[in-house]
Amino acid sequence: MTMKAADQITIDPAYDAVAPDDFPSMMEVDRYGQRSTAFDKIISATHDHFWDPLDPKYIDFSEPWDLDNEMLIPEDMNIELRTAVSDKLDEKQKIYLVNESVRWTMSSILHGEQGALNLSASLCHIMKDPGAQEYAANQTREEARHVTGFSRYIQARWGKPAPCGTVLEELLVELVGTPVVWKKLVGMQMVLEGLAMGTFAAFYQKTHDPLLRRLMQLVMTDEAFHHKFGKIWADRTVPNLPPEERDMIEDWALEVFMRLMTNSSGPEQKKHMYEKVGLDWRWVQGALIEAMTDKKMRSEMRSSTSIFRTLIKTLLKAGIITERTAPKYAAYVDIQELYAEGDRMVGDAIAEEGIKYLKEINGAGGDGGIFALGGSSAAE
Ligand SMILES: [Fe+2]
């Protein structure tokens, strides 16, 4: 596979890349000594936030939930029930719709985690810098435990995930497959991870299910670093770009964002769920569109708890949203307010608290490690 050099935007040598099948370049003897220090801190922090989804010391997936009678999240967190859909359903149907929507969201996240795993692994094949590779390898391992964590949660609550929506699937296939580093980093680390941080924070703050809350916190202790990796790239790259290349990045970020919006709000993809409660997806779509013209609903969506805040703020502060595209994002957040805010994100505090808790668990024990255990327990 050959790659046009023009596709890559390499301002900082830490993001120098080769084609995915160009392993010989990795063995250039001078390359080994050319390691950027940009990622050292986030690499050495990895053990602080270690957790194991299969160890009940960190999270216990046997905690039960009465799916037929208890909503996993508050009713008002479900967008459909804030429209005329609500008047058509009885209590049981509402519980079904809320919980099945959570299943849809968790399944989308699971497929996104799988995309993040494969994407980080692909970064190891194309990024030349040994430090950038080590970071990407660590992220790959963390995404792998997220895949396990979300699989386990979905299994515990519903048995099986919902299939990936076509819009999300196409986007993930494109992000994993492209050999272009900036497309990967902007699409995954900045837009998708940013949206994930906002979504996880909202679920962490609002879910009624203690197991889901725990999962959100553990995943966030890792994701905060992934989003940071995207920010390090942007800080080192965007201010030094010629205008045409900067515009390309801005347009790509908007495209990925809009495609994600289509995925999460496209009622056709959830038609199976609506049919179960006697609703046609086209009617639901009409109800959603009507509600969006409602001023109160719009202003609530733009509130300080908006799941889009983290992502849009990161793009804004990184110079990836300018007046060219700001109006497109303005439907989701108050841009002026964001611009005036500090760099702190809503998810940072949750991640920090989680890391503190993990340090306590990880610091305890001190049994000399796995090889100090008896043969049978080491294999358990
Ligand atoms: Fe993840």
Ligand SMILES: [Fe+2]
């Ligand atoms: Fe991630």
